[in-house]
Amino acid sequence: ETGVTQTPRHLVMGMTNKKSLKCEQHLGHNAMYWYKQSAKKPLELMFVYSLEERVENNSVPSRFSPECPNSSHLFLHLHTLQPEDSALYLCASSQEWYPLPDTQYFGPGTRLTVL
């Protein structure tokens, strides 16, 4: 595997379900990100991890819970979601979080549908 991978690619869940999204980067990067992409809206940054520590949390509802067990893996745990949470969830990584303006490389995304 190369680059940034995400699983699953598609997920349909009910509002009472609990599921997790997984991201793995094979680039040796130190920073990882979760973004939400909804139709007609810019990418929204959700969380940033640098060296497994959360450094940014953009007022994301608590029904989204990130986890970064090591610098290569990132999870997004989902519970009690709402239909408006349906979107494409993108994971990205970069060499560093700050201060260098490092390029972020994205995974293919997980298309989430909440019924």
Place this chain on the structure above:
Amino acid sequence: EDQVTQSPEALRLQEGESSSLNCSYTVSGLRGLFWYRQDPGKGPEFLFTLYSAGEEKEKERLKATLTKKESFLHITAPKPEDSATYLCAGLGGNTPLVFGKGTRLSVIA
């Protein structure tokens, strides 16, 4: 508040018809301006990073330029495979990457 605005929202070109996409930004202490290409159902694919006004970068039919207020992505003699959504993003001094809504480009054979 940092902001990135892209225009037009959608652009339809004939194959071979050159044009430009615009990215206007108000990002404090800009440290980098990024261009990405995104195909339907896929993640953004990195194209260019520009760091300072006057800088230009090229890749095949694409050329990105940067001024103090905006960036342009010039597409020369586009082909149908250039059809995608092009995203612009700015990285400020103390803020994470801020994305525009993108320009959806369609190139018709």
